[in-house]
Amino acid sequence: MSPKQHRGEVTAEQLLDAALRVYGESGGQGLTVNAVTGASGVSPGSLYHHFGSMDGLVTALLTRWLERLLAEMVTALERSDSARTGIRSLVRTYLAFIRDHRDAGLLLHSSRADELGMHRAKQLRDAQEARLTPLSAWVRRHVESGEVAPLPPSVLESLILGPVIGVSRRWLTLGDVDLDEAADVLPDRIWRSVSARPR
Template identity: 70%
Template sequence: MSPKQKRGEATAEQLLDAALRVYAESGEQGLTVAALTRASGVSLGSLYHHFGSVDGLMNALVMRWLERLLGELVKALEHTRTAHTGIRALVGAYLAFAQEHREAARLLHSSYADRQGMADGNRLRDTQEARLSPLAQWAQRHVDSGELAPLPAPLLESLILGPVVAVARRWLSGIDDVDLDEAAVVLPDRIWRSVSAETK
């Protein structure tokens, strides 16, 4: 990488870091060009050069943290042998991510990210295909082995991650009636009952 490319990459990172800080401090309404250039120390021209617009910057920020979250989920599955332990690992990793990266998790669970997902869901999914593939392969492997119910992949994904996302979103919204440590203990077995191929 040339020195110019390195400088460009550093500038883009500066803008992304600043955008998360501004979002954390002021919410979506605070995401103005003036606030972003002031927080980053980067010129207006550089912002537009690297991201095209404030929306472009925020979309890149959402993608950056979505990639990190998916990476953590994939990593959590690497040392699991059964579907049940895999579900426990996924729940633990997701909730740990929310605790360790609270502001980024707030962005990922925000109405801003929801609108982006609704407007451009297929493209988002396509760009994350490499990250999503190991999760889909893990689920399919356990469907084939007879551990997980033979449900369509989107339904399995919703049954496994849906409750975790809902709990994380509630906690991130500031409602203090959710204990994530308790959820990490309780949710895996409850989720397992909903996706296990065993008849109860």
């Protein structure tokens, strides 16, 4: 990598880090070019050069943190020895990630993320294909083994992640959920909804 490329990467990282800080402090309304460039010490021209627009910056920020979350989820599943322990690890990993990265969690579960996801769903999904493939393969493997019910992948994804996302959103916005309690209760409840042999 040339020195110029390295400087460009450092600048892009500064902008992404600053954007997350601004978002955590001021919410979506405060996420402006002036706020991000002021917090990063980077010129507006550099922001437009690297990301094209504020939407481009937010998309890159969402992609960065989605990649990190998915990577941790895949690692949790790969370390599990059964579908049931995989669900438990996945739930606990997701909730721990949200607790440890609250600002990123706020962004990932924001209406802005939902809006971008609706308008750029295919682009975001294509960008995450490398991370999503192991998740899909894990689910398929446990459906084929007879542990997980043979439901459509989109339904399984909703049954597994829907409750975790709902609890995360509530903790981030209202703060009236105990994440430790959720991490204890949700895995077995979710497992019963996807198990091929619910008890």
